[in-house]
Amino acid sequence: MKKDRFCLSCRVAWDKVQLGRSCPCCNVPQFFTCNARDIDARKLLDSIDLTLFDLKEVTVNELGQQLIKDSCACGQKINVELNCKPRCSRKDNKRPHYPDEELPAGLDPNKYSKHSMSAFRCRKCSQPVSETVPSAKYNLILTNH
Structure with a gap:
């Protein structure tokens, strides 16, 4: 690319x-x-x-997702999916996740998808990824009051 x-x-x-x-x-x-x-x-x-x-x-993977391959300040690799509207709870539509993450044992893959899992804290240093991963920082959303 x-x-x-x-x-x-x-x-x-x-x-x-x-x-x-x-x-x-x-x-x-x-x-x-x-x-x-x-x-x-x-x-x-x-x-x-x-x-x-x-x-x-910023790349586009085989599923059409826009991804940034980034890492936490401690070195843990974290991908950030952009424009993830249907599966994201963040208002800026970013979904930080681990590239090697799989569904936990016991979850039905027909009901749940690993593409809807997000990382909120780093698994290595336990810090919020929105503060330690540069591309996962929250965007400033301006509103008129």
Whole structure:
């Protein structure tokens, strides 16, 4: 997959043909994301000592899920699914989960799916994943009161 679009606030990169120009992680419009092929974008990355390879990649798996492969501050690998509307209890529609997670013994796979399981605390350090996994942080949702 090409990494031809990136968002500096989330530090993610993605293929704009497959996922669009707006950030799939924080949903900011395309005006606030960068085209990786622009010389000014490269200069911006150079000025903060980053390359496209330092950014997390948003991919689409065989089930059509948008995933970021990330890890907790302690090193535990955690994937974050984006735009997970039907199976997610978070308002920003992110579903952090372990890549190797399986259904607990005794649960009927016809009634339950491992694709609906979420991780709320890291299994290694017991810290909330929304605080220790960069791509699992809650997005700021602005409302008018």
